[in-house]
Amino acid sequence: MDAPSIHGRLKDRFGEKIVAFQAEALQPWAVVAPDVIAEVAVFAKSDAALAFDNLLCLSAVDYPKEDPPRMEVVYHLFSYEHRHKFVLKVHLPREGAHVPTVEGTWAVANWHEREAYDLFGIVFDGHSDLRRILLPDDWVGHPLRKDWVDPDFYNGMHVKPTPQMAERAMAGEKIGVGPFDFTPPNRHVDE
Amino acid sequence: MDLVFNLLPAAVPYWLRVGLAGVVCAVILITLMALGPIAYVYVETKIAGFMQDRIGPKRVGPHGLLQTVADALKLMFKEAIYPAGADKLLFILAPCLVVVGAFLSFVVLPFSSRLQAVDLNVGLFYVVAVSSISTVGLIMAGWASNNKYALFGAMRSAAQIVSYEIPAVMVLLTVVMMAGSLSLQDIVWAQAGGLSRWFLFRYFPLMPVAFVIFFTAGLAECNRAPFDIPEAESELVAGFHTEYSGFFFAMFFLAEYTEMFVVSVVASVLFLGGWMAPLPMLQQLGPVGLGPIWLLAKAWSLVFVMMWLRWTLPRLRVDQLMYVAWKVLLPIAMVLVVVVGGLVLWSPTASGFPWDRWAGWILAPLLVAYLAYMIVAARRWSARRTREMAA
Amino acid sequence: MSNPAYGWRVDDIDTDEMILNMGPQHPSTHGVLRIELRTDGEVVRAARPHIGYLHRCFEKHAESVDYPGVIPYTDRMDYVASMGNSLGYALAVEKLMGIEVSPYVQTIRVIMAELQRIASHCIAVGTYGMDIGAFTPFLHLLRDREKILDLFEWTCGARLLYNYNWVGGVSHDVPDGFVKAVRQFLREFDAITYPEMIDLLIKNKIFIKRTAGIGVCSPELAVSYDLTGPNLRGSGPPRDLRRDEPYLGYENYEFDVVVGEGKFGPRGSCFDRNWVRALEMKESAKILHQAVDRLEKMEHTDVHEKVPKRVKPAKGEVYARSEAPRGQLGYYIVADGTGINPYRVKVKSPCFTAMSIFHVLANGMYIADIIALIGSLDVVLGEIDR
Numbered sequence: 001m002d003a004p005s006i007h008g009r010l011k012d013r014f015g016e017k018i019v020a021f022q023a024e025a026l027q028p029w030a031v032v033a034p035d036v037i038a039e040v041a042v043f044a045k046s047d048a049a050l051a052f053d054n055l056l057c058l059s060a061v062d063y064p065k066e067d068p069p070r071m072e073v074v075y076h077l078f079s080y081e082h083r084h085k086f087v088l089k090v091h092l093p094r095e096g097a098h099v100p101t102v103e104g105t106w107a108v109a110n111w112h113e114r115e116a117y118d119l120f121g122i123v124f125d126g127h128s129d130l131r132r133i134l135l136p137d138d139w140v141g142h143p144l145r146k147d148w149v150d151p152d153f154y155n156g157m158h159v160k161p162t163p164q165m166a167e168r169a170m171a172g173e174k175i176g177v178g179p180f181d182f183t184p185p186n187r188h189v190d191e
Numbered sequence: 192m193d194l195v196f197n198l199l200p201a202a203v204p205y206w207l208r209v210g211l212a213g214v215v216c217a218v219i220l221i222t223l224m225a226l227g228p229i230a231y232v233y234v235e236t237k238i239a240g241f242m243q244d245r246i247g248p249k250r251v252g253p254h255g256l257l258q259t260v261a262d263a264l265k266l267m268f269k270e271a272i273y274p275a276g277a278d279k280l281l282f283i284l285a286p287c288l289v290v291v292g293a294f295l296s297f298v299v300l301p302f303s304s305r306l307q308a309v310d311l312n313v314g315l316f317y318v319v320a321v322s323s324i325s326t327v328g329l330i331m332a333g334w335a336s337n338n339k340y341a342l343f344g345a346m347r348s349a350a351q352i353v354s355y356e357i358p359a360v361m362v363l364l365t366v367v368m369m370a371g372s373l374s375l376q377d378i379v380w381a382q383a384g385g386l387s388r389w390f391l392f393r394y395f396p397l398m399p400v401a402f403v404i405f406f407t408a409g410l411a412e413c414n415r416a417p418f419d420i421p422e423a424e425s426e427l428v429a430g431f432h433t434e435y436s437g438f439f440f441a442m443f444f445l446a447e448y449t450e451m452f453v454v455s456v457v458a459s460v461l462f463l464g465g466w467m468a469p470l471p472m473l474q475q476l477g478p479v480g481l482g483p484i485w486l487l488a489k490a491w492s493l494v495f496v497m498m499w500l501r502w503t504l505p506r507l508r509v510d511q512l513m514y515v516a517w518k519v520l521l522p523i524a525m526v527l528v529v530v531v532g533g534l535v536l537w538s539p540t541a542s543g544f545p546w547d548r549w550a551g552w553i554l555a556p557l558l559v560a561y562l563a564y565m566i567v568a569a570r571r572w573s574a575r576r577t578r579e580m581a582a
Numbered sequence: 583m584s585n586p587a588y589g590w591r592v593d594d595i596d597t598d599e600m601i602l603n604m605g606p607q608h609p610s611t612h613g614v615l616r617i618e619l620r621t622d623g624e625v626v627r628a629a630r631p632h633i634g635y636l637h638r639c640f641e642k643h644a645e646s647v648d649y650p651g652v653i654p655y656t657d658r659m660d661y662v663a664s665m666g667n668s669l670g671y672a673l674a675v676e677k678l679m680g681i682e683v684s685p686y687v688q689t690i691r692v693i694m695a696e697l698q699r700i701a702s703h704c705i706a707v708g709t710y711g712m713d714i715g716a717f718t719p720f721l722h723l724l725r726d727r728e729k730i731l732d733l734f735e736w737t738c739g740a741r742l743l744y745n746y747n748w749v750g751g752v753s754h755d756v757p758d759g760f761v762k763a764v765r766q767f768l769r770e771f772d773a774i775t776y777p778e779m780i781d782l783l784i785k786n787k788i789f790i791k792r793t794a795g796i797g798v799c800s801p802e803l804a805v806s807y808d809l810t811g812p813n814l815r816g817s818g819p820p821r822d823l824r825r826d827e828p829y830l831g832y833e834n835y836e837f838d839v840v841v842g843e844g845k846f847g848p849r850g851s852c853f854d855r856n857w858v859r860a861l862e863m864k865e866s867a868k869i870l871h872q873a874v875d876r877l878e879k880m881e882h883t884d885v886h887e888k889v890p891k892r893v894k895p896a897k898g899e900v901y902a903r904s905e906a907p908r909g910q911l912g913y914y915i916v917a918d919g920t921g922i923n924p925y926r927v928k929v930k931s932p933c934f935t936a937m938s939i940f941h942v943l944a945n946g947m948y949i950a951d952i953i954a955l956i957g958s959l960d961v962v963l964g965e966i967d968r
Contacts, residue, residue, distance in 0.1 A: 026678070026900050053805050057901060059914050059928035074914065076901045080805060080821065087901070108808035111938040112930075119641070134634040134967060143642055243721040339602050343624075343949070416715060417788060425610040425713045426950050505788045506715025508950045509624050579773045 001049065003028035006086045009050060013043055019091075029074075029087035037075075037090050038100040038126075044077060044086075045105050052077040052086065055102070058112035060120040062094070064146045069094045071122060075102070094145075098123035119144035216308045220297045228448035232259040235498050242502045266444075269437035274337055277434065281335035285328045286435065286442035292324030293449040300456050301375050303466045303482025314375040315367060318457055319360055322412065325446060326352045329421065329431050332443075336434040344430025347509060348421030352412050354516040359408035361524035362401045365531040366390055366461045375457075379465035385551075386469045391462040392551030393543050394534060399554075401527050402462045404520050406493070409454035411516070413447060416501035423506055451494055459489035469555070598622060602949070606635045610713045610953045613963025615937075619944075619952065626952055629944035631937055636967035644927035649675055649893035650749055652927065657743040659931065660965040662705050665698035665734075666906035667965075668747040673829060674902035674913040675749045678895045684883045687751055688830045693764065693873045694734075694746060695830070696866040700771070701730040702907035703859045703866075706960040710856050711783045713957040714792050719783040726775040729767050736760070750888035761874045768867055768874075776864055784860050793856060795847030797943045797955040804850070807939040810932045811909025812862060813959055816842035816855035823905035835872050837865045852951075852958035859960065894922050908932040908960055929968055933961040 001009075007021045007030050017040075020031040032040050044052040056076040063070050075088040090099055101124040103109045113124040114133040121142035124130060132139060138155070141148065195212040203211075233248070233256065240247025248255030273279055299314040301307040311317050326349055333345020367373055369390060370381040382388050391402050411418035422430035432443045459465060466482030468474040474481060507515070534540045544550075605616035614635035620628040640659060644652045656671045657664040669691060676683065683691075708723035731741045738746045738754045746753050783789055799809070804817040814821055822839040824832040840861040842854025897919030903912045909932025916926040936959040943955055 026898055054808055056808065056903070056910075057912050057914055057928065057930040059926075059930075061916055061926045061928075076912070076914070080819065083826070106808070107803075107806045107942075108935050108938055111934065132634075134637045136634070143639065144645075239717075243718050244725055245721060339600065343602075347624075419715070420950070423715065423950070425715065426953050428609060502718050503782075504716065505711065505783075505786060505792060506950075507788060508792055508948055510948065511791060576773045579769070 001082060001084050003086060006050060006084065009047070010040065010044070013047075014040060027085065027087050029089050031089045031091060034090045034092055034099045037073075037088070038102055038104070040088065041075075041102040041105040044088075049082075050086075051079045051081045053080055054078040055106035055108055055112075056085075058102075058109055058116065060116040060122055060144075062120060062144065062146045064094060071097050071120060073099055073116065073122060092122065096123075097121070098125050100125050101127040103127060118142070121145065220308060221294070224294055224297060224449050225445065227452055228445050229259045229263060231448045231451070231494065232262070232444075234495075238495070238498050239502050242499075263441065266441040267438050271437040271439055272434075274434045276337040278335040278337070281331045282434075283439070285332035285335055286439045286446070288328030288331060289325045289446040290328075290442050290449075292321055292326075292328060293446040293453060295321035295324070296453045296457075299375055300453070301379055301460060301465060302486055303480055304376070304379075306483060307376060310374055310376045313373045315363055315373045315378070315461075318375075318453075319356070319363065322450070322453070323352070323356065325450065328446075332435070333431040336431070338434050340427045340429075341431050341433045344421045344423075344427050344433070347427075348414060348431060350509075351414070351418065351421060351512060351516075354513060355408040355411040355418075355520075358404055358516060358520035358524040359412065361521070361528050362405045362408070363461065364528050365398070365401050368528075368532050368535050369393065375460050375465070379460055379467060382464040382467055383471075385467075385471050386464075386555050387548055387551030389462065389464040389467075389551060392554055393547050394531060394540075395544060395546060395550045395554075397527060397531055397534075398462070400523065401531075402458070404524055404527075405461065406458055406496075408516075408520065409458060410497060410500070411512070413450035413454055415447075415451065415497050417504040417506050418512060419501075419506060420509055420512060425506075451497055452490060455490040455493035455497070456486065458493055459486060463489045465489075596622070599627060604952070610709075610956065611963075612709065612956060612961055615956070615961070615963055615966075617940075617952070617956075619949070621949065624948050624950075626944055626947045626949060629941045629952065631940050633937065633963070633966050636963045638968065640929065640968040641927055644924055646923060648922040649895075649924060652924065653748065654743065654745045656929075657745060658964060659929065659968055660906065660908060660911075660933070660962045661742060662962050663698050663702035663907040664743050665694050665746060666702070666904070666908075666911060668745065669695055670902065670904040670906060670911040671913055672747040672749050673904055674900055674915050675893065675895065677902050678898060678900045678915055678917060679749070679890070679893070681750045681888050681890070683751060683888050685831065686877075686880050686883045687885055687888070689873055689877045689880060690752055690756055690885065691747060692830050692832070692835070693756075693870060693877065694737075694752075696869050696873065697730050697733060697764070699866045699907045700863050700870075701727045703863045704730075704775075706859050706907075707779060707783065707856060707863075710954075710957040710960075711789070713953045714789055716783060716786070716789065719779060722778055722782070723775070726771065729770065733760070733763055733767065736763070748886075748889055749893050750890055751885045753885075755882075755885045756877075761878055764870065764874050768870055771863075771867055776867075779860060779863075784857065790846050790853060792950075793851065793853035793954055793958065794845075795851050795853075796947065796951045797852040797958060798848045799850045799939065799943060801850070803939070803942065807942070808935040809909070809939060810935070811905065811907070812858040813855055813909060813932075813936050815840060816858045816958075817850035818842060823903055823910055827903070829904060832869075835869045837868050840865060852954050855958040855960070892922065895919070906932060908962065908965070909936065931965040931968065933959075933963075933965045937961050937966050 004023055007018070007028070010030060011018045014036060017033040017036040018030055019033055022029050044050050054077070056078045059074045061072045061074060063072065071092045071094050073090045073092065077086045077088065092099055099122065101109065101113055103113065110127070110129065111133060113127055114130060116122050117124060117130055118132045118134055119142055131137070135143070140151070195215045199208045199211060236258070237247045248258035251257040251261045273282060296318045298308045299311050299317055301310070329348045330345045333341040336342075366378060370378040372378060372381070382390055386392065390398055392398065414421050422432065427433070432440055435443060466486040468481060468485050599620055599622045602619040602621050603616065604619055605611040606614040611617065616632040616635065618630040618632065619626050638658070640655055643655050653668045653671060656667040659667050704723040704727040708720035711719040734744060735741045737756055737760065738744050799817050801817045801819050804814050805819070809817070810821070818841055820839040820841045823829070825839050840858050842849050842858055844850070844854060846853060895917040897917060899914070899916040901912060901914045903910045911932060912930035914926070914928040914930070915924055918925040940955065940959065944952055947955065
């Protein structure tokens with residue numbers, strides 16, 4: 001099936017909940033209302049004509065400059081049976097975003113959703129094990145959001161050189177502990 | 192020991208002669224034991240290198256001969272680290288016990304008719320008994336390390352050694368019944384008279400099976416591949432000696448190689464005629480007895496086979512290991528004991544089957560011919576491949 | 583937090599069970615993977631993988647450098663098969679920009695990708711043997727991987743991280759005599775490496791006993807967890823992107839898609855996954871034979887011909903997949919049309935999804951089988967953690 005007919009089939013079933021459809025894109029996508037994404041997933045997998053048995057990728061994207069600012073969760077679906085692809089998108093508010101999980105439909109979504117939670121702070125309702133996956137458990141914040149600012153400290157440790165250290169290094173002084181020289185190589189003063 | 196005892200003048204008090212003889216023997220054996228592994232490790236690295244298409248050690252000394260010496264020195268001077276929460280006394284005692292267990296067997300090994308520390312009349316029984324001491328050491332090491340991997344290794348080694356002891360001892364019984372003695376010296380003498388008298392070739396289809404069972408069980412008892420599950424490095428990091436470093440680690444190493452040697456010597460004493468030459472005329476070179484050379488040649492061949500297996504075979508899993516011991520080796524060993532016992536008691540076959548007189552003379556050349564054929568075939572294979580490649 | 587997905591919590595383990603922490607420093611976790619095992623003696627009751635020890639913020643980095651600047655970072659994801667990673671990225675960006683590279687460059691890419699596949703499978707099969715306890719095959723295979731690395735070094739100067747596949751081309755044309763050298767390598771591969779590997783490792787009785795019948799993964803489970811590449815083909819479905827959605831002109835090459843046959847026990851076991859890898863090396867060699875023959879006869883074009891001066895795609899997004907040695911490697915790239923940096927790059931790495939099935943397959947295994955399972959999934963932690 002091609003993208004417009006896939007969209008048509010979804011539209012027939014879910015009506016207004018399929019919010020938008022972008023057919024001109026390289027890979028056409030449909031925007032789904034967040035509250036029905038789990039049902040759409042079940043339908044997309046179980047419907048004989050669609051049979052999307054494979055979730056290729058689940059990614060989150062942050063759009064702070066759009067109007068209104070939003071976060072997207074993108075589902076790339078593929079059917080091994082019919083060899084067709086489709087993209088579903090969910091628009092979420094940037095603050096306190098949460099969306100139902102599709103883990104029950106495609107088991108692989110478990111880890112993808114954990115990753116999205118870890119890096120974007122999107123909460124997946126009903127997820128069985130929503131913990132951080134890539135970052136340490138005590139990490140504060142969600143670094144792939146566009147408004148992320150690198151912290152100066154992590155657990156009391158400097159993660160950036162202090163301005164004083166940087167100044168001393170620029171002046172050609174040896175920065176380091178004991179015998180270790182952390183001065184950037186191009187800053188060594190020639191004799 | 193008697194040899195040394197008799198060398199000392201009769202004027203020396205009896206207790207001093209006994210004491211000195213004991214000390215001299217102990218020093219000689221300890222030296223042998225401590226230096227042996229240095230040679231074995233070097234040989235093993237070289238064999239591994241040969242099998243894996245690489246060179247092996249070559250930097251330290253000519254042809255890397257001093258590599259293991261350097262390694263041993265390094266291990267000796269390294270700091271011994273005691274893990275937090277370890278039971279320090281047991282932690283130190285464990286490697287000592289393992290080494291002692293491996294070393295005690297040396298006392299009864301007959302290197303020739305006279306080169307033997309003590310000819311105990313329960314020699315074989317003694318070997319079996321003291322070699323089990325190592326198990327206690329391994330379990331102590333695993334327990335004292337306060338490490339789960341070490342504990343797993345210890346439990347595995349206990350299960351493994353206890354299981355494989357049974358088929359091994361069963362098979363020993365057949366030999367004991369044929370020789371009529373537990374003394375290792377007597378067992379060797381019972382095989383006097385050339386190749387066909389070796390226990391390996393007696394009761395033709397039976398004793399070779401016994402030898403294979405004993406050798407397999409021996410491999411398992413010294414934790415060598417493919418039975419190295421107690422220290423399986425890809426599963427348990429290093430098993431029972433995960434937490435050991437420095438000299439204590441070296442002691443485990445020492446014990447492993449010593450045990451390999453002991454098992455090989457015992458196997459050659461029991462089945463391959465010990466220090467007896469394959470042909471009686473090769474026993475002496477003029478006034479010099481060649482006994483020790485024959486024994487070492489046999490034992491080292493078996494050590495080589497152990498290394499060969501190690502670098503060829505993958506490791507078994509725990510349950511498969513137990514399966515081999517309890518469901519394959521043990522039933523066969525039991526049948527062997529009954530059958531060989533019956534044959535020894537039944538007067539027509541008490542001294543062997545009728546074909547035993549020449550079975551060895553046919554089988555041994557066949558075996559050698561087969562090995563030679565394999566080597567030639569392998570060389571030809573590689574030559575053909577090289578030619579195909581060049582084409 | 584309670585974890586129903588893994589079915590257990592630390593405080594509800596039984597008295598005769600214990601938690602064994604395998605990794606991150608462990609000889610056979612293929613990197614820095616940590617697995618929490620709930621064990622009852624030798625039997626594993628449940629397993630819980632923890633990843634992230636090698637997280638290097640690839641996706642964050644990708645947003646702060648321009649499109650070609652991402653390529654060196656992709657090399658560092660799956661460091662055992664860098665060519666496949668950068669190839670996937672280059673294909674994705676080319677798709678986004680509508681660049682079509684010349685057949686000559688395509689053939690070079692195919693050669694590099696297939697050489698890399700052989701090299702990667704050498705490591706996979708070799709370390710798998712080592713996990714099972716056979717050390718010798720590993721060194722034999724590493725020796726032959728070395729020859730491929732020499733070819734790569736000769737071509738682009740690097741042995742591990744190549745930065746070779748550029749957007750719209752490759753960084754260097756193949757050197758003179760390259761075709762001859764590849765032929766020589768293939769002769770050696772067909773004559774020595776492959777038969778030796780099959781004889782020494784794959785056909786070994788103990789090896790078969792250890793791997794056949796454990797970690798059995800049904801095709802449905804595999805698809806649900808999005809297993810791809812040899813892991814999926816080991817379970818049966820003959821899915822190979824090179825055949826199903828050909829790129830780089832793979833449709834013009836003759837090769838078979840190897841699937842697990844379940845020769846020694848149920849299909850989809852650890853043995854089958856490894857078997858697929860071993861046989862795939864042969865198929866890659868087949869492709870290479872055809873590719874070098876074509877490369878010789880082909881009209882040489884400048885490999886930088888289609889490389890854009892400035893990579894700045896119009897607003898849009900693309901999800902492009904390619905068949906990397908470890909499975910389907912997908913790049914989801916969003917371009918905002920204003921900057922020269924990608925707006926968002928998301929990588930769906932085959933190892934990530936392969937690792938997510940681990941706790942399902944690991945239940946009820948022996949500890950030794952856990953190692954066999956990790957090895958058969960052939961994960962590279964650099965790619966999981968990115």
